[in-house]
Amino acid sequence: EDQVTQSPEALRLQEGESSSLNCSYTVSGLRGLFWYRQDPGKGPEFLFTLYSAGEEKEKERLKATLTKKESFLHITAPKPEDSATYLCAVYQTGANNLFFGTGTRLTVIP
Amino acid sequence: GAVVSQHPSRVICKSGTSVKIECRSLDFQATTMFWYRQFPKQSLMLMATSNEGSKATYEQGVEKDKFLINHASLTLSTLTVTSAHPEDSSFYICSASTSGAREQYFGPGTRLTVT
Numbered sequence: 001e002d003q004v005t006q007s008p009e010a011l012r013l014q015e016g017e018s019s020s021l022n023c024s025y026t027v028s029g030l031r032g033l034f035w036y037r038q039d040p041g042k043g044p045e046f047l048f049t050l051y052s053a054g055e056e057k058e059k060e061r062l063k064a065t066l067t068k069k070e071s072f073l074h075i076t077a078p079k080p081e082d083s084a085t086y087l088c089a090v091y092q093t094g095a096n097n098l099f100f101g102t103g104t105r106l107t108v109i110p
Numbered sequence: 111g112a113v114v115s116q117h118p119s120r121v122i123c124k125s126g127t128s129v130k131i132e133c134r135s136l137d138f139q140a141t142t143m144f145w146y147r148q149f150p151k152q153s154l155m156l157m158a159t160s161n162e163g164s165k166a167t168y169e170q171g172v173e174k175d176k177f178l179i180n181h182a183s184l185t186l187s188t189l190t191v192t193s194a195h196p197e198d199s200s201f202y203i204c205s206a207s208t209s210g211a212r213e214q215y216f217g218p219g220t221r222l223t224v225t
């Protein structure tokens with residue numbers, strides 16, 4: 001069964017404390033893995049798309065990486081404004097929609 | 111660029127009434143629009159996909175007679191929740207795309223509360 005699992009469900013970090021969020025997937029024919037940020041009461045905001053194993057993308061304090069089974073969103077020296085829910089989603093062969101994970105709620109404490 | 115708006119941002123309605131939510135692509139023409147529902151602390155669940163000028167395709171378990179979707183133009187799609195019940199209370203999010211599911215731009219969402 002195709003699945004997208006994110007861990008941890010929730011993460012509390014001190015400001016400046018680097019960490020990683022995980023998105024593991026068991027889908028056939030991955031055509032793209034997406035990371036989004038979602039603030040409370042808002043729609044998802046696009047962060048990255050990764051297409052193949054070994055690919056990495058960076059944006060400010062965030063870096064996304066992809067293997068054949070999982071993706072990591074690394075956050076370096078986070079700030080309180082990085083607090084949000086981070087969602088990953090996959091796009092697979094034969095599908096006409098994105099399949100979302102349940103997200104990781106990140107809280108960065110000053 | 112690629113801005114998607116939703117209106118209203120919040121709506122409260124009484125049980126049994128209908129409510130319409132609008133989704134607009136402001137600076138591009140969206141051939142496809144997607145409607146999602148998100149319950150608290152849960153992820154986005156796709157409800158339906160609509161292409162301009164054609165009938166929407168609903169996901170399994172979503173009642174098409176209850177959730178009416180219209181995509182009459184390349185910049186506007188509407189979701190009407192008919193005969194709303196408290197269990198329909200949720201956060202409804204639309205997205206718009208010019209190239210299918212892979213490239214979606216999300217709206218800010220609409221919080222529906224049915225009393």
